[in-house]
Amino acid sequence: MPEEYMSDEEYITLGSSACPVCRSTNIGYDSLDCDGKYMSQPVECEDCHSTWYDIYKLEGYADLDVHGKTREAELQALEAWRLERLAMQQQP
Numbered sequence: 908m909p910e911e912y913m914s915d916e917e918y919i920t921l922g923s924s925a926c927p928v929c930r931s932t933n934i935g936y937d938s939l940d941c942d943g944k945y946m947s948q949p950v951e952c953e954d955c956h957s958t959w960y961d962i963y964k965l966e967g968y969a970d971l972d973v974h975g976k977t978r979e980a981e982l983q984a985l986e987a988w989r990l991e992r993l994a995m996q997q998q999p
């Protein structure tokens with residue numbers, strides 16, 4: 908990418924709030940598209956009419972709620988299921 912355009916680092920620091928070409932903050936966003944690991948969002952500068960995509964990367968997950976169960980209850984349920992399977996396999 909030519910030097911006169913904003914670097915990725917600067918763009919990220921600004922939080923996708925300015926055009927990488929003319930640095931206008933008069934920019935418009937289209938709808939996000941997700942492929943599982945990445946999300947992309949078309950962006951257009953309303954001043955110089957440059958277009959580009961913002962890229963978002965999956966970093967993990969948060970606030971896991973396993974139907975209100977605790978970890979202990981999960982393990983007990985798993986153990987019960989395992990014993991049940993074992994009992995079934997031992998039947999003639």
Ligand SMILES: [Zn+2]
Nearest residue numbers: 926929952955
């Ligand atoms: Zn621009």
